[in-house]
Amino acid sequence: AQKITQTQPGMFVQEKEAVTLDCTYDTSDPSYGLFWYKQPSSGEMIFLIYQGSYDQQNATEGRYSLNFQKARKSANLVISASQLGDSAMYFCAMREDQNPGGYNKLIFGAGTRLAVHP
């Protein structure tokens, strides 16, 4: 079974509007972390936002917010006031803190390509 699922291969949004990128996860580990990364065409992976499984409030970082619904096992990324520079691939990832493989590996979703139109 997929541990991280991103069901939207591609999304587009008008500049200045908000967009939500979906992410669902599957784990039996009580302690885990959820991440979103942005990958522009240059290839670098840019860390955007983090949500811990025990965090009571949704994480926010500037125009990025994470809509964490623990019971539904979803961690959607909301980008407000989209900008042309937001066009990129977006990856959701999970770290299982009690993963027997140790070392806090990240498990990535397939990604969503976001295109921001003027």
Place this chain on the structure above:
Amino acid sequence: GAVVSQHPSRVICKSGTSVKIECRSLDFQATTMFWYRQFPKQSLMLMATSNEGSKATYEQGVEKDKFLINHASLTLSTLTVTSAHPEDSSFYICSARDSREGTDTQYFGPGTRLTVL
């Protein structure tokens, strides 16, 4: 966020040669670094976990004799692709785990695009 550098950013080599890629954490010490491979339009595939002062842990299906990893210091890990072949052409990207108090995030280098002729 923390800064991770990767060098070279792009390399072209002949088949049969070896290529070394360096990954450095510039403003923090990283006991754990990770090496990923990414094919076009696909997600990142974890190749191995690099631990300072000990042997790397390789993911299933990754040849440890072909992809040599050395993590000699708290700020440097290297990946050497030995006897490279065209099928090794890919985008290789490293990350470093920042486990300072209050954070436990992987920060990524800018990646290395390897082309084997």
